[in-house]
Amino acid sequence: MLSERQMMILRAVVRDFTNTGVPVGSKALAKQLPIHVSSATIRNEMAALEEQGLIKKTHSSSGRIPSVEGYRYYVDHLVKPDPLRPNDIDVIQSSLGGDFHKIDEIISQSATILSNLTSYTAFTLKPELKDSRLSGFRLVPLGKRQIMAILVTDSGDVENQTFDVAGDVDGEQLEAVVRLINDQLVGLTLPEVLKKLQAEIPAQIANYLQSPQGFLDIFGDVLTRAAQERFYVGGRLNLLNFSQDSDVDSLKSLYSLIDKTDDIASVLGQPSDKISVRIGNEMTNDALRNFSLITATYDVDQHGQGMIAILGPTRMPYSRMLGIVGAFREELAKKLLDYYRFYDE
Amino acid sequence: MLSERQMMILRAVVRDFTNTGVPVGSKALAKQLPIHVSSATIRNEMAALEEQGLIKKTHSSSGRIPSVEGYRYYVDHLVKPDPLRPNDIDVIQSSLGGDFHKIDEIISQSATILSNLTSYTAFTLKPELKDSRLSGFRLVPLGKRQIMAILVTDSGDVENQTFDVAGDVDGEQLEAVVRLINDQLVGLTLPEVLKKLQAEIPAQIANYLQSPQGFLDIFGDVLTRAAQERFYVGGRLNLLNFSQDSDVDSLKSLYSLIDKTDDIASVLGQPSDKISVRIGNEMTNDALRNFSLITATYDVDQHGQGMIAILGPTRMPYSRMLGIVGAFREELAKKLLDYYRFYDE
DNA sequence: TTTAGCACTCAAACTAATCAAGTGCTAAGA
DNA sequence: TCTTAGCACTTGATTAGTTTGAGTGCTAAA
Numbered sequence: 115m116l117s118e119r120q121m122m123i124l125r126a127v128v129r130d131f132t133n134t135g136v137p138v139g140s141k142a143l144a145k146q147l148p149i150h151v152s153s154a155t156i157r158n159e160m161a162a163l164e165e166q167g168l169i170k171k172t173h174s175s176s177g178r179i180p181s182v183e184g185y186r187y188y189v190d191h192l193v194k195p196d197p198l199r200p201n202d203i204d205v206i207q208s209s210l211g212g213d214f215h216k217i218d219e220i221i222s223q224s225a226t227i228l229s230n231l232t233s234y235t236a237f238t239l240k241p242e243l244k245d246s247r248l249s250g251f252r253l254v255p256l257g258k259r260q261i262m263a264i265l266v267t268d269s270g271d272v273e274n275q276t277f278d279v280a281g282d283v284d285g286e287q288l289e290a291v292v293r294l295i296n297d298q299l300v301g302l303t304l305p306e307v308l309k310k311l312q313a314e315i316p317a318q319i320a321n322y323l324q325s326p327q328g329f330l331d332i333f334g335d336v337l338t339r340a341a342q343e344r345f346y347v348g349g350r351l352n353l354l355n356f357s358q359d360s361d362v363d364s365l366k367s368l369y370s371l372i373d374k375t376d377d378i379a380s381v382l383g384q385p386s387d388k389i390s391v392r393i394g395n396e397m398t399n400d401a402l403r404n405f406s407l408i409t410a411t412y413d414v415d416q417h418g419q420g421m422i423a424i425l426g427p428t429r430m431p432y433s434r435m436l437g438i439v440g441a442f443r444e445e446l447a448k449k450l451l452d453y454y455r456f457y458d459e
Numbered sequence: 460m461l462s463e464r465q466m467m468i469l470r471a472v473v474r475d476f477t478n479t480g481v482p483v484g485s486k487a488l489a490k491q492l493p494i495h496v497s498s499a500t501i502r503n504e505m506a507a508l509e510e511q512g513l514i515k516k517t518h519s520s521s522g523r524i525p526s527v528e529g530y531r532y533y534v535d536h537l538v539k540p541d542p543l544r545p546n547d548i549d550v551i552q553s554s555l556g557g558d559f560h561k562i563d564e565i566i567s568q569s570a571t572i573l574s575n576l577t578s579y580t581a582f583t584l585k586p587e588l589k590d591s592r593l594s595g596f597r598l599v600p601l602g603k604r605q606i607m608a609i610l611v612t613d614s615g616d617v618e619n620q621t622f623d624v625a626g627d628v629d630g631e632q633l634e635a636v637v638r639l640i641n642d643q644l645v646g647l648t649l650p651e652v653l654k655k656l657q658a659e660i661p662a663q664i665a666n667y668l669q670s671p672q673g674f675l676d677i678f679g680d681v682l683t684r685a686a687q688e689r690f691y692v693g694g695r696l697n698l699l700n701f702s703q704d705s706d707v708d709s710l711k712s713l714y715s716l717i718d719k720t721d722d723i724a725s726v727l728g729q730p731s732d733k734i735s736v737r738i739g740n741e742m743t744n745d746a747l748r749n750f751s752l753i754t755a756t757y758d759v760d761q762h763g764q765g766m767i768a769i770l771g772p773t774r775m776p777y778s779r780m781l782g783i784v785g786a787f788r789e790e791l792a793k794k795l796l797d798y799y800r801f802y803d804e
Numbered sequence: 805t806t807t808a809g810c811a812c813t814c815a816a817a818c819t820a821a822t823c824a825a826g827t828g829c830t831a832a833g834a
Numbered sequence: 835t836c837t838t839a840g841c842a843c844t845t846g847a848t849t850a851g852t853t854t855g856a857g858t859g860c861t862a863a864a
Contacts, residue, residue, distance in 0.1 A: 215623055215676070215677060216621060216622050250601065250602065252601075256595065256597075256609065257611055257615065259802050259803070262609060262619070266602055266605070272621045274607070274619060276617045277560035277561050278560055278562075280801055331560070332560060351714055351715070354707045354711060355707060362699045362702070365696075365699055366696050369696055370696070457604050457624070457625050458603075458604070
């Protein structure tokens with residue numbers, strides 16, 4: 115559809131605009147492009163590109179900026195991920211080099227690294243098996259009136275919560291409840307557990323506890339949290355950099371968005387094995403109209419698939435960002451493989 | 460030092476300015492004040508107030524706004540806390556009315572309530588005994604390679620952390636370590652524990668574990684966290700409302716400030732039993748130059764003393780805010796007393 | 805197909821003019 | 835001695851008008 119020359123121009127428009135933020139005009143392009151044609155020719159080509167909806171003007175006599183469709187074409191056909199800068203490699207190596215005692219530390223640290231590399235906001239999700247199953251449940255008495263409920267899944271997730279109980283803690287009762295849970299529910303997927311929890315369990319538990327509701331609440335809480343994907347977020351504050359015309363309201367809705375696990379999960383969407391770029395209003399969420407989201411999955415063999423993502427202004431240098439995300443997913447997968455190898459074998 | 464009339468004028472200037480944000484002029488005051496003098500008289504009085512540094516002009520022919528000293532005088536001598544609005548009472552009652560299973564839920568909820576009432580940012584700190592002591596330590600094996608460390612203090616704080624260990628978990632070893640900790644350290648204050656942890660403990664632990672360092676790290680982590688005061692923050696996003704001229708940098712430093720426990724602890728300062736107001740640059744921290752902080756302590760009998768605080772623009776309606784903070788501290792203390800009574804007796 | 809040339813558009817930056825709110829000061833009155 | 839009417843003056847905000855510069859589309863010729 116596009117001639118070679120048009121592609122070259124589109125690429126240059128995106129490059130220039132993402133670097134400088136200023137609409138680019140025909141003269142600047144004529145000077146800069148490797149081919150040697152006059153600005154009038156460029157203008158004609160630009161008119162053609164505009165015709166196809168790939169670039170647009172900010173006002174009738176301005177230079178051009180890419181439209182969402184233009185970015186899309188650029189990302190799909192024209193961009194080549196930049197190789198990492200030596201400096202970036204150092205950052206990754208040193209930040210991911212240390213000793214970690216749990217997966218979550220690595221994942222959370224990764225969000226920070228990614229946000230540092232990009233100076234945008236980053237999200238990371240740890241590798242997950244598709245349907246993780248309940249693998250254990252404990253109630254640990256902590257003191258006079260305090261109990262900690264601990265729930266473990268077969269993918270190694272741990273959720274816990276302490277709560278207070280009135281009256282003395284009866285060790286017998288606790289044991290019985292724990293046994294009940296472990297007998298009836300271990301091995302089921304979390305949604306299945308949740309279903310049973312609403313169906314037969316309450317009646318059974320009533321045999322052991324005089325006031326089962328409190329316990330069911332707690333267990334439900336912990337379970338729900340375990341069932342939720344837990345994103346780590348790095349560089350939250352970087353969003354402030356792009357609050358064009360300091361629109362406090364949209365900033366607020368943006369922040370409430372990224373702080374709600376469910377919302378952010380739905381925005382990040384399904385894992386797919388390639389790197390995906392979503393641009394501006396390609397995301398249905400209105401708060402993200404001026405943002406782009408790059409997501410990528412990473413595989414850690416039998417331990418499942420995780421996800422990393424960065425959220426920045428639509429006007430981001432895609433080639434560099436794609437380079438960073440692409441390289442980082444591999445580094446992270448490698449690091450996690452090492453980690454699992456160390457602790458599993 | 461100030462005449463009655465001057466006080467009246469200062470009070471009116473602060474009231475007007477905090478309500479409208481517009482510098483107030485002599486004419487408006489003359490119309491509004493209960494005494495009946497001309498604007499020229501008011502002007503003379505204002506000149507006197509300015510002489511004393513209590514009010515100032517934004518430019519040579521503008522109306523007056525209070526200076527930090529003016530706010531201070533107002534807060535110290537002129538303000539009378541507003542009674543709560545019926546609506547506010549409802550909010551408190553309904554948000555604090557539900558059932559809670561742990562102190563922290565009440566405290567964290569309180570931060571949210573306070574921020575809702577004030578539309579500023581609120582901090583809450585749970586009641587603390589002066590030197591809380593280690594009252595228990597557990598290591599709970601969770602799965603193949605996972606262990607959870609749990610630390611409990613005598614004031615009911617619980618900190619926990621999971622970590623992975625290489626090689627099989629040896630129940631014997633864990634028991635021995637737990638016994639060691641409980642024998643040697645329970646009953647000590649946390650700083651004392653920390654000191655011992657660096658002195659004699661490592662050698663002793665080396666008897667039971669082949670690689671004690673990992674364990675010591677974890678234990679140190681959990682301990683440090685337990686020793687830190689944990690503030691709950693409500694209404695973070697409200698800070699965005701006051702980012703005058705949308706200065707991204709100062710906003711960023713503000714946010715990094717309130718997210719660092721140690722920093723915010725030092726800003727909030729020592730508990731004192733009255734309600735305290737710190738205004739603008741009375742706080743040394745530069746990021747807070749345009750903010751005021753109202754802190755108040757609350758007592759829960761033998762369970763110690765907690766703190767609540769709100770952070771808003773220097774230009775805040777102090778009478779209303781003082782009313783809210785004063786009323787809320789009492790509501791909270793009452794609620795907590797009930798809570799303790801229910802679970803303790 | 806390319807390009808020089810030209811008329812045209814528009815945002816941004818600057819200037820000038822006006823307005824409204826407020827001040828300080830002076831001199832007269834109570 | 836305190837109060838006040840009156841007045842000259844200052845200042846930020848608003849508005850309208852100009853200028854500038856970067857850019858465009860279009861036409862006609864190469």
